[in-house]
Amino acid sequence: MTALLDIAGLNIDLPTPDGPRRIVRDVSFSLERGETLGVVGESGSGKTMTALALMGLSPEGAAISGMVRFDGEDLTRIDEAAWRRLRGDRIAMIFQEPMTALNPLQTIGRQIAEPLVLHRGLRRGAAMREAAKLLARVGLPDPARRARAYPHQLSGGQRQRAMIAMALSCGPKLVIADEPTTALDVTVQAQILSLLADLREQTDMAMILVSHDLAVIAQNCQRVVVMYGGMVMESGATADVLERPAHPYTRALLQARPRLGGTRGQRLRVIPGSAPAAGEMPKGCPFAGRCPLTIAACSAAPPPPFPVGSGRIARCIRLDEAEKVA
């Protein structure tokens, strides 16, 4: 059976006054049906741009090359009408800020019903009943009443549940969740993540969870893609990547984080400097310079992906050295 999603050599160029700038470089990964993949990266890493490209929501004027094969179709070649049929039906998205992603002037129920009317041809009344069922499924108490509420009448966690209900309405094959819990409190975050885990167990939908937080991904994804400077630095099974990070960036990211149960006042391992801004990508490895193992060759050309174990790659020409340091 072929993968549900197969991305190979994806490049995204955004127009700027100084000419096009490449913000996603040679990104490749794939996703099986029912699988959950984490995409982790800091700001400017290209993780959101990659996610938006999968929804056909790239910014105006973006040039996309490479292959994005979803459910047997190359998404880089389809037109806007085809995107409209796809979006909200077979691919759905959960955004970071439910307050801005929801329409403040429409009831929650109506917004959840909309994709059902659009894609499934349900009548308004039937769609509204279905919306209430979906709200019950995402754990909102008193769903029939909640369906008549406006977004501002719900708490942050409830709004995010409503967003998830909307994404699930047509039974998508793939859900892309872009920082779905970043705007929420930790206890609410835990609830939303556990809801997403439950829903995945009940259906065979696949999910891409985009986050800046490695810990959020650790507990929820079988595989992880670590992005930096528009490139995939490392990818593989989450447990392997977290326990034995191969790439110096992944390692630095894990060490920079204050962790519960750590020693107070101990200096944190700092990654010197700052990440390249989106669109100011260097010719070679984007982590060169900040990386303690940098040599001249790092800045000369982008590092190719090297296999490290089964189903796992790291883009680093200094992997042998990195292993010694570890």
Next chain:
Amino acid sequence: MSEPLLQLIDLAKTYRLASERPFGPKKLLRAVDGVSLAIAAGRSFGIVGESGSGKSTLARCAIALEKPTSGEARLIGQPLGKTSRRELRALRAHMQMIFQDPYGSLDPRQKVARIIAEPLAVLDGVSRSEGAKRVAESLEAVGLSAADGRKYPHEFSGGQRQRIAIARALITRPKLVVADEPVSALDVSVQAQVLNLMMDLQQSAGVTYLLISHDLAVVEHVCEEIAVIYRGRFVETGPTEKLLAAPAHPYTRALLDAAPKLKTERPPAAAPEAPSGPAPSAGCAYAERCLFAQERCRAETPMLRPLADGRQAACHFPLE
């Protein structure tokens, strides 16, 4: 024991909410409801809470940006509420704040040197040349160069902007710095730089921190003592290691369990969601979410009571 640098005594702040219908009764929101704490000079105190817990209101009351409804804040023994405007102005030099958002807290149309020099206005008699010298010192203390003062905020990354905000807070050589979520808007790799910087400055300049955060790991890393705040009240306080190693309050336990960890197994079931609306007038505010709540919890409000090893918890049935 010497006098604490910052002391809050039964501090409360109540806001009037808009009424639900015209001419209807106005509801009161007790954002902070009787909080006391004392921080010794050169130490760090952390306050952990979720949104709406009153932690930012508490921070603002602590440095006289808000006037408490009752109770008082004292800096170096001086009650902030009872001082004259002139005295308060002088005291302001000793207390500074670092805000969460390094994009929103720096004026985009001013050069960095001017932004950093701004708090000097409260100090009488700082000459121009002295001011310029201090700006350069401040910039260097946070790892930027004096030449960076001639740039605008947009020319800096998020982490660098937070350094600029810290440089601005330090220029009056304050004794107390209140930091409200200083790293939560920053990328992980940059967080470490800012946290290290804050700790270095404590070593070199003896700054006292009141650190407000939702992130237990950040607070644990910096603070000797912490307080967990829920709906305007401290539910547990004490030495950081002891409190986090074995929380006595069920809410502290829930926060610890909810914090995502770098482990691949599925976390324990999440605690129920916080109810909205005002806290119940009687009983423990956490009772409606608490997995261990009993009859007494809904009837009688628990007070902060001392436990072993210097900790306090406001719970009728503290966890063992």
